[in-house]
Every structure is written in structure tokens, then in C-alpha cells.
Amino acid sequence: MILYIxxxxxxxxxxxxxxxxxxxxxxGCIWLxxxxxxxxxxxxxxxxxxPHQYDPAYKTWNLDHLPIIPTDWQWxxxxxxxxxxxxxxxxxxKATTLVHAGDPDREGQLLVxxxxxxxxxxxxxxxxxxxxxxxxxxxxxxxKALNNLRLNNEFAALSRSALGRARADWLFxxxxxxxxxxxxxxxxxxxxxxxxxxxxxxxxxxxxxxxEREAFVPKDFYQVWASIQTPQNVMFQAKWLPSxxxxxxxxxENRVLSLPLAQNVAQRITNKPAIVIDAQxxxxxxxxxxxxxxxxxxxDAAKAFSLSAQQVLDTCQVLYERHQMITYPRSDCRxxxxxxxxxxxxxxxxxxxxxxxxxDGAQKADATRKSKAWNDKQVTAHHAIIPTTQAYKASSLSKxxxxxFNLIARQYLMxxxxxxxxxxxxxxxxxxxxxxxxxxxxxxxLGWKTLLPSHNRTKDPDDENQNELPKLTKGDELWCxxxxxQEKVTTPPAAFTDATLLAAMTGISxxxxxKDIRAILKETDGLGTEATRASxxxxxxxxxxxxxxxxxxxxxxxxxAFIDCLPAQLVTPDMTAxxxxxxxxxxxxxxxxxxxxxxxxxxxHQLLSASRDMPVSALQHLPAPTKKPFTKRRSTGTRKSxxxxxxxxxxxxxxxxxRRPKASS
Numbered sequence: 101m102i103l104y105i106x107x108x109x110x111x112x113x114x115x116x117x118x119x120x121x122x123x124x125x126x127x128g129c130i131w132l133x134x135x136x137x138x139x140x141x142x143x144x145x146x147x148x149x150x151p152h153q154y155d156p157a158y159k160t161w162n163l164d165h166l167p168i169i170p171t172d173w174q175w176x177x178x179x180x181x182x183x184x185x186x187x188x189x190x191x192x193x194k195a196t197t198l199v200h201a202g203d204p205d206r207e208g209q210l211l212v213x214x215x216x217x218x219x220x221x222x223x224x225x226x227x228x229x230x231x232x233x234x235x236x237x238x239x240x241x242x243x244k245a246l247n248n249l250r251l252n253n254e255f256a257a258l259s260r261s262a263l264g265r266a267r268a269d270w271l272f273x274x275x276x277x278x279x280x281x282x283x284x285x286x287x288x289x290x291x292x293x294x295x296x297x298x299x300x301x302x303x304x305x306x307x308x309x310x311x312e313r314e315a316f317v318p319k320d321f322y323q324v325w326a327s328i329q330t331p332q333n334v335m336f337q338a339k340w341l342p343s344x345x346x347x348x349x350x351x352x353e354n355r356v357l358s359l360p361l362a363q364n365v366a367q368r369i370t371n372k373p374a375i376v377i378d379a380q381x382x383x384x385x386x387x388x389x390x391x392x393x394x395x396x397x398x399x400d401a402a403k404a405f406s407l408s409a410q411q412v413l414d415t416c417q418v419l420y421e422r423h424q425m426i427t428y429p430r431s432d433c434r435x436x437x438x439x440x441x442x443x444x445x446x447x448x449x450x451x452x453x454x455x456x457x458x459x460d461g462a463q464k465a466d467a468t469r470k471s472k473a474w475n476d477k478q479v480t481a482h483h484a485i486i487p488t489t490q491a492y493k494a495s496s497l498s499k500x501x502x503x504x505f506n507l508i509a510r511q512y513l514m515x516x517x518x519x520x521x522x523x524x525x526x527x528x529x530x531x532x533x534x535x536x537x538x539x540x541x542x543x544x545x546l547g548w549k550t551l552l553p554s555h556n557r558t559k560d561p562d563d564e565n566q567n568e569l570p571k572l573t574k575g576d577e578l579w580c581x582x583x584x585x586q587e588k589v590t591t592p593p594a595a596f597t598d599a600t601l602l603a604a605m606t607g608i609s610x611x612x613x614x615k616d617i618r619a620i621l622k623e624t625d626g627l628g629t630e631a632t633r634a635s636x637x638x639x640x641x642x643x644x645x646x647x648x649x650x651x652x653x654x655x656x657x658x659x660x661a662f663i664d665c666l667p668a669q670l671v672t673p674d675m676t677a678x679x680x681x682x683x684x685x686x687x688x689x690x691x692x693x694x695x696x697x698x699x700x701x702x703x704x705h706q707l708l709s710a711s712r713d714m715p716v717s718a719l720q721h722l723p724a725p726t727k728k729p730f731t732k733r734r735s736t737g738t739r740k741s742x743x744x745x746x747x748x749x750x751x752x753x754x755x756x757x758x759r760r761p762k763a764s765s
Contacts, residue, residue: 102136103195104232105188105212107202110421111234112140115201118242128187137191141202145185146214148270149174163282163712167275167704173267175218185215192219200252201232204482205430206687207631209255210262231255235428237420238488241443261687268679268700272297275704276670279711280662287719293662294643297676298628299636300663303645304671305604305611306596307655307663316592321355322362323586326536328374328529329579334570338374338529338536340365359585366583369531374578377535378528381571385521388514388548390434390473391484394630395606397507402599405503406651409602409634415504416485423497425490426508428482430631435478436486441470446489448516451509453492458509461551465516473515486512510551517548525569531580540569595652598637605633608673627673661722667710675703 106112116123116130116138124131129139151158151168153176158165177185192198198216202208216226229252234245276295284293324340342356349358356362392400394413401407407415416429444467451462473484487509497505525540543549549556572578594600604611605627628636640646645659655663669675682699685691 101195102197102199103191104136104138104199104201105192105215106138106140107208107211108142108421109140111201111203111237112138114234114237114239114424115232115242115246118239118246128184129191137195139188139191140184141188141211141215142181142184144211144214145178145181145188146175146218147178148266149176151274161278161282163279166279166708167271167701168278169271169701169704175214188215189219192216192221196225198225198229198252199232199249200229201234203430204233204235204428205631206258206262206265207629209258210266213252213259214263227253229253235431235482236488237424237427238490240489241427257689258687260693261683264686264693264696265679265683267697269297271700271704272707276707276711279708280665283711283714283716284719284722287716287722289719289722291658292643293722295666295670296636296639297679298632299640300666300670301608301627301673301676302601302605302636303640303655303659304663304666306601306646306653307660307671309593309596310655310660313592313595318592319351319355319357319590320359321351321357321588321590322359323356323588324362324365324369325584325586326369326374326529326531326580327582327584328538329581330570330572330576331578332570336527336538336540336566336569338527338531338538339564341535341537343535355590359587362585365534366585369534369536369580369583371582372532372580374529374531374536374580376527376572376574376576376578377530378526379572379574379576380524380526382524383521383544384524385519387519388471388473388517389511391436391486391511391515392508393432393434393484394430395432395602395633396434397485397504398634399599399602399606400507401504402597402602404507405500406598407500407504408598408637410638411500412504413631413634415500419497419501419505419508423490423493423501425488425493425497425505427484427486427488429485431482431485432630433479433482434473434484435475436473436483437479438474438476440483441474443489444516447487447491447512450489450491451487451513454494454509457551458491458494458506458513461510461513464550465513467516469516469518471515514548514551517551518545520547520549521545527569527572529578538566538569539564540566542568595649595654597651597653601637601653602633608677611673627676657723665714665718665722667707669707 104112104115106115112130116132119132119136119138120134122133129137131137149170153174154168154170158168192215198221200209200212200216202210202212216229221229230249231252231254232245232249234242236242273294273296277293280293280295281291284291326338326340328336328338342350342354346356346361349361350356390396394416397416398407398409398412401412402409413429416426419426420429448462448465448467451458453459454462485508487505491505491509494502494505494509521544523540523542523544525538525542527538529536529538596604608627627633637646640659641648644656645662647654647656663671679696679700682691682696686693686696
């Protein structure tokens with residue numbers, strides 16, 4: 101008997117739909133006519149054992165117990181899924197061949213592997229276990245995957261990497277959360293002060309941005325613009341380029357701070373000849389943006405529709421599992437396998453059967469066109485998020501589902517449109533001894549931009565670019581009819597929003613000064629993973645460390661005071677960078693799990709020593725919690741109904757006298 105073990109019930113049903121009928125459904129499994137069986141996990145069926153399972157004394161939070169470092173790591177069965185685990189145990193024992201059908205990522209690999217090891221599968225059966233990699237829940241895609249099974253042990257390094265991350269998060273989250281919560285209580289603070297490898301640097305980012313905004317002192321600065329007229333009476337604007345002689349009157353960003361200087365320049369150039377000293381015109385092409393990864397989708401959805409990262413992830417799970425209209429959503433990749441290109445005609449045809457702009461866009465798409473998105477070298481465990489052949493069901497979606505699906509579908513259709521073609525213009529002038537320039541972009545053919553809303557088609561991030569400039573040559577004499585001073589004020593850095601905080605997490609290297617750490621972060625996926633970023637942001641809100649003011653995200657008084665108490669290593673992303681570098685090394689067989697854990701324990705001892713040495717007075721300015729600190733968290737309906745896994749490393753917020761927080765991310 102072959103036993104297929106899916107990550108969740110929805111995947112099991114999708115696999116069953118691709119296999120022969122008639123099928124017999126029983127509790128916790130589906131039997132196939134040939135005697136094979138499909139069963140499933142419901143997210144993680146196992147979790148790291150609680151500290152008191154290693155030693156009953158750990159039920160009480162005590163600084164003398166720390167660090168708690170298991171010598172023989174144990175799993176414990178999750179209470180709400182024990183029944184399903186019991187069904188799996190019996191089926192695994194009965195099966196002659198096992199097929200691992202977890203999601204195609206690091207966490208999905210561990211999720212089923214941990215069950216196989218926990219149930220003590222014999223070595224030979226474990227060696228012969230196969231791996232089914234599913235990115236698309238449509239029957240045709242699953243049939244292809246079933247014809248391309250691989251040995252599960254090929255992915256052992258991926259599983260070790262996930263296990264290393266889970267255990268590291270447990271060690272750091274549990275030990276440091278206990279340490280700082282106990283110290284907080286000594287100072288009179290009654291809440292849980294949770295620490296996480298990812299959540300704490302994210303909070304540190306927001307605190308730093310808030311402080312930067314508060315310390316910001318606005319400055320007036322001035323630009324001089326020349327109104328230029330050609331002999332053919334074509335008008336355009338040129339901006340003054342201050343010379344080195346003006347440096348004493350400028351700031352570090354070359355902004356002119358002297359109003360008299362700007363006024364003098366404007367007066368001097370009025371009613372003066374303007375000589376062209378350079379004129380460049382280049383026809384350029386801009387390729388379509390790549391299909392979405394989850395973070396890229398979350399950022400665009402936040403900008404366009406003010407959706408939170410969690411809303412987008414939950415919506416994607418429904419589109420993937422219930423509607424089967426998109427491929428695997430927790431992807432960190434924006435590329436597609438070249439073999440997938442042959443599915444394009446069917447997907448585009450499905451979109452052409454939908455309604456509205458998507459229908460029109462699909463009808464005009466050229467399915468033979470192949471953009472740079474199809475690149476096997478850039479595809480890892482999973483590919484970009486794209487529509488499936490079920491896309492024609494778009495009319496059945498809710499409003500939020502339709503908004504998110506339309507973004508995914510539009511981004512996919514762009515791959516089958518020509519490049520955006522435009523003329524880039526640059527003119528440099530000499531007016532009364534001063535230099536001025538003008539830049540412009542003139543659309544020639546919109547290409548993929550025809551799929552964008554009309555107000556976004558020619559929008560340029562540089563608002564000083566003009567739509568069209570006249571054709572000129574070096575030496576042409578023009579006329580400056582007037583010089584004008586434009587008064588401006590420097591603005592503080594913008595407060596974080598859902599979109600910009602996600603962008604900061606994915607591009608965290610921009611916030612790091614250490615060159616070595618910055619290089620590591622550029623090579624990794626930043627802070628957190630595609631699957632965990634949304635939950636980490638939501639967790640900080642639930643703990644009252646972050647607050648919303650309209651679309652803006654700020655640190656609460658508690659969050660800010662807590663960050664001020666912590667050593668820099670916990671507040672900056674440097675530690676995460678080093679962890680991710682090591683974990684990536686483990687996942688590709690180039691680094692040692694044992695060495696990673698040994699280094700981590702040394703570092704943990706150092707951080708705990710710092711928490712003990714910190715004076716209690718450092719925590720006395722923490723405000724009282726604004727809400728009851730120990731409230732039971734409610735899960736979203738989407739996660740509950742789909743069985744989507746909860747990312748390892750999420751925290752509980754129960755009272756330490758009853759139950760301890762689990763490892764934090």
C-alpha cells in the first residue's frame with residue numbers, strides 16, 4: 101500500500117482529485133480503488149516539548165534555571181490534532197511505501213518529516229520514502245507532479261535547516277522572554293516581555309524610525325527653475341545645477357539653503373539667452389515586472405488597497421486551497437520554470453473567460469511571448485505565484501479575493517505583452533554662466549503598461565521628469581523668459597505603513613551599516629520568511645508593542661521603552677543575518693547543524709548574562725500594560741478551516757504561572 105501524506109486536508113483532496121475513482125472517504129483519510137491511501141497532517145501535528153516536560157521545576161519561571169537547553173530534544177503531540185496523528189500512526193505502520201506531500205518549502209519539508217521520525221518508521225522504509233512536490237492544486241498539475249516523484253532523502257538537508265531554525269527560535273525565544281519578563285516583574289511591570297529573533301528587530305526598526313521622525317528638524321531649501329522657449333515657441337522647464345562655488349550655502353544633499361542666492365540666480369537668468377551644451381535622446385525599453393512572490397504581492401496590495409500583510413496571506417490561502425485559482429502562495433520566488441511556459445495558453449484562455457479588465461487583457465495577450473520570468477536557474481523549491489486554469493471562476497470571488505486575484509492575474513498577463521517603449525530625453529543648458537538641465541520621458545508604445553490603470557501608465561517616480569521635451573542639438577540658442585524660485589521644506593522620513601514595513605523586512609540590508617552583515621542580508625530573504633512576516637507583524641500588534649494611526653504604524657510606549665532596555669544584538673537584524681546565512685548553508689549541505697547549534701548556545705549564555713547584569717532601574721520606565729496581558733488568542737477563520745500551519749516560533753501570551761511562551765521569532 102502506498103500512503104500519501106499531505107500537509108493539510110485541502111492538499112489531500114486535490115491529490116485525490118488527480119487519482120482514479122471510485123474513492124472511499126473515511127475519517128482522516130481517503131482510500132483509492134487499488135488499495136492505496138491518502139491522509140494528511142493539519143499543519144504541524146507536533147511541537148517542541150514544553151520546558152516542564154524536561155524538568156517539572158521549569159513550570160516556575162526562575163532566573164536560576166536559565167538557560168534551559170535540552171540535551172535530548174523532544175516533540176509533543178498537539179492536543180487539538182492528536183486524533184489525526186493517531187490515524188496517521190496506524191496508516192504509516194500499515195503502508196509499504198510512503199510519499200511525503202508537504203508544501204515545497206523548508207517548513208513543509210520538516211512538517212511531514214517530523215511525523216515520520218516521531219512514529220519511528222523503519223530505516224529501510226524511511227530510505228525509500230518518496231517526495232511529491234506540488235505548486236499548483238489543479239488536477240493536471242498534480243498528475244505531472246505524481247509522474248515526477250523524487251526520493252525524500254534528497255531533501256534531508258532542507259529538513260535539518262528547518263529543524264535548526266525551530267530549535268534556535270525555541271532556545272532564544274523561551275530563554276530570553278523568561279529572562280526579561282522576570283526582570284520586568286522585579287521592576288513592577290506585569291506583562292510578558294517577549295523576545296524573538298525576527299519580531300524584536302522589526303520592532304527595533306519601527307522604534308528607530310519613530311525616533312528619527314521626532315528628532316527631525318525641517319529646513320527650508322530653494323530650487324531655481326528656468327522657463328525656456330525654443331524658436332518654434334515650444335516651452336519647457338530646466339532646473340538649476342548649483343556649482344561648487346555654492347557649496348557653502350548648501351547642505352550635505354546639495355540643497356541650496358540661501359534664499360538670497362536663489363533669488364540672485366533667478367534674477368540673473370531672466371530674459372537671457374540659453375545655449376544648449378548637451379542634448380541626448382535615447383529610445384529605451386522597460387521589461388514587464390516579474391510575477392509576484394508573496395512579499396511583493398503583499399506590498400502592492402497594501403499600496404493599492406490598504407490590505408494588511410495577514411489579510412493578503414489569508415486571502416491567498418483561500419484562493420489556493422478553496423478556489424484552486426492560484427499556485428502555491430507562500431513563495432519567495434518571482435521566476436517560473438521554463439517547462440511551465442507551455443501551460444500559458446490554457447491559463448490565458450481561462451482568464452479570457454473571466455470578466456472585466458482581465459478578460460480584455462487576456463484576449464490581447466500573446467501566449468507565444470516568453471519574458472525573462474521563465475528562468476530555471478532562478479527557481480528553487482517553488483515558483484512565482486500565478487493563476488491556474490481555474491481562473492475563469494473569478495466571478496465567484498468575494499471583493500477582497502477579487503482584488504488580490506486580479507493583481508496576481510494582471511502581473512502574469514504582463515509577461516505576454518511587449519516591453520514599454522519610450523524616449524528618454526536629456527537637455528543641458530548654459531544660462532548667464534550657470535548650468536541648468538531638463539529630463540523627460542516620452543511614451544512611444546505602452547506595451548505591458550496598457551494593463552495598468554490609466555493614471556499609472558506614464559507615472560514616473562521622479563516627478564521632475566517632463567512628459568515631452570523638444571528635439572534640440574548642441575549649440576542651439578534658446579531663450580529664458582523667466583527665472584523662478586521654488587521654496588521647499590525638507591520632510592522627515594515617512595512613518596512605516598504595512599507596505600513599507602514589509603518592504604523594509606524584505607530589503608533589510610538597507611538598514612545595516614556593517615558591510616559584511618549587509619552582504620549576507622542581500623543574499624538571504626531579509627527578516628523572516630514569506631510565510632511568517634505577516635504573522636510577526638500581527639503578533640507585535642497583539643502584544644501591544646505596535647499601534648496603528650490610520651495607515652501609519654508606530655511603536656507603542658511599551659514597545660519603545662522595551663527596545664531601549666535591550667542590547668543592540670537583539671534589536672538589530674545582524675543576528676538574523678548570521679543565522680539565515682548558516683541555515684541556508686545547512687539547507688544546501690555546506691554548513692553543519694551541530695556547529696550552528698553550538699555557536700548559538702555560546703551566544704545565548706552571553707545574552708542571558710547581559711540581562712542579569714542590567715540594572716532593574718532600566719526597566720522601571722516601562723508603562724503598565726494597556727490591556728490584560730494574558731488573553732487567549734483567537735485564530736483567524738481561514739487558518740482554522742484550512743489547517744494552514746502556524747509558523748514555528750510563534751509566541752503564546754499566557755501567564756508564566758500557568759503556561760510559558762513558546763519560542764519566539
